[in-house]
Amino acid sequence: MTVVTTSSEALTEKKETFMNKLLGAISGSFAPILGVLAGSGLISALLTILTTVGWLSNESGTYAILSAAGHAIFYFFPVFLGITLANKLGANGFVGGSIGAALLEPHYVDLVTSKAQDVTFLGIPIILANYSSTVFPILIAVAIYAILDRSLKKVIYKDLQMFINPLISLVVIVPLTILIFGPFGTYVGEGLSVVIQFLSAKSGILTGAVMGAAWSFLTILGLHWAVIPIFLANLAATGLDPLSAMVAAAPFAQIGMGLGVFFKTRDKDLKTLAASGLVPSALAGTTEIITYGILVRFKRTMIIVAIAGAIGGAINGALGVKGTGFALPSFLSIPVFTPIGLFLLGTLTSLIIAMVLTILLGYEGKNDLAPVKTVRNVKRETISSPLSGEIVPLSKITDPLFSTETVGKGIAIEPIKGEVISPVDGLVTTLFPTEHAIGITSEDGAEILIFVGVDTINLKGQHFTSVVKQWDKVKRGDLLIQFDIENIKAAGYDLKTPVVITNSDQYLDVVLIKEGNVQAKDKLIRLDV
Secondary structure (H helix, E strand, O other), X not given: OOOOOOHHHHHHHHHHXXXXXXXXXXXXXXXXXXXXXXXXXXXXXXXXXXXXXXXXOOOOHHHHHHHHHHHHHHHOHHHHHHHHHHHHOOOOHHHHHHHHHHOOOHHHHHHHHOOOOXXXXXXXXXXXXOOOOOOHHHHHHHHHHHHHHHHHHHHOOHHHHHHHHHHHHHHHHHHHHHHHHHHHHHHHHHHHHHHHHHHHHHOHHHHHHHHHHHHHHHHHOOHHHHOHHHHHHHHHHHOOEHHHHHHOHHHHHHHHHHHHHHHHOOOHHHHHHHHHHHHHHHHHOOOHHHHHHHHOOOHHHHHHHHHHHHHHHHHHHHOOOEEOOOOOOOHHHHHHEEOHHHHHHHHHHHHHHHHHHHHHHOOOOOOOOOOOOOOOOOOOEEEEOXXXXXXXXXXXXXXXXXXXXXXXXXXXXXXXXXXXXOOOOEEEEEEOOOOOEEEEXXXXXXXXXXXXXXXXXXXXXXXXXXXXXXXXXXXXXXXXXXXXHHHHHHOOOOOOEEEEEOOHHHOOEEEEOOOOEEOOOOEEEEEEO
16 A cells, blocks of 8 residues: 655655654664663662772672673763664764774873863864763764765765774864864853853752753753753852752652653563663662653653653752752762752652653653664564565675675675565665655564665666655565665666665574565565574
8 A cells, every 4th residue: 555645644754854863863772772871870879889889899790890880881871872873874883983993092191181281183272171981072063974985985986885984084074073073062051051150149949940941951962961061060169059959859859750661661672671770760860761761752742851850849949959969860879969958849849740741641742753772682583574585695686784794694685676564564664855765674673775776876866666654664574665676776876785684683693584676565585692
């Protein structure tokens, strides 16, 4: 059945494209690392408990090693996000990771820690900054890299792209990040500091409401790190800081929203995701699971968290609650704030309001992105052929991303019919705007990428028509994409189509069970666990 989109529907999709793409890119870059974020957060929570009750000294070697295990993912955020965001945007994840790693490379870090003066790049002055744990600079850098990578693929000879494209990308993007993207975040942070200090001088209620509402969204972009020095300066000057008490309402609002989603949802994966995020959030103040797994996926939760955070922040601001030390807001850090009773009034109000609103109003909206699927144990399954044609080894594909199995293990098919069908029962998790490639996640956990032709992205959607949309549920055999074989070949493009399992590393073996010619719906690949 062909899906027909009316002009009004198309207009609506265009209006929401930018926001969905932005949130989709952010959440999509965090989705692959939600599991390790949860595990790391739980380690931090465990260490907090052990040191609080006196069973472990924070000066011990045991603490240092476990702390390294728990904090590594957060310190090296730019590296992990560089990899996952580049993959999400269709670029080389290893180049994206290298861009992030360059910000943490010892030679650069030495310049920062030694407070080197008059550092330049080709005569251009550099603003040195510490980029560990940051989000904003790498998001911008990799987004620009993805655009550059697509441009390079159009002009660089195919056989040279494997090393020329990364060479040019690193030489261009890393300096731009240190010269422009990183300092831009610094300037934005300084601007935020000026605004916050101005508001704080005018009204505690107003400042608390603004900070409580905005903190979660500053966290999403990594801009919250630019505000934290204000907390530290206040503590150094007077031993008390009112701003940290105001923003504490935001993570408690997220905890309340997470509880609301846990009680409200019937989706087992989303319930598991919410539960895995609540423990580190409540005990260690690490809310990344809730923030990137739920908040950026469901727009209604953003409104709920903003409202609850604003109310709690305003209460703490009006009542003069202050922090006596720096700590991530959580139930275990409550003694850091004074008066404790008034602090609990503000933060628990945020938690309760967010939880009640989520239960009463729900968390889903009409234009939400699909819920994030948590990383789960995959099952043994068989993948059907999505095309009819001749089976070709991936090594015969001229695109090195496929021929070297960088994207994943699988096979290619030279099609004889211009139709792509679903090889599994599952969910359309990726649909390229040019409609020449599609990603399906099966109900048993396999992630399958079907990429029709080599460099056919340059056709910009011409001769391709998708009959499904991203986040549609599909059954094995459902029609996904139609394409015009003759016109694509006449335009000079190779139609060998890779069919790869992008999460191949989660399987013991990816076995081809068909050779020669294949018909659509024939058994093609077996995934062993």
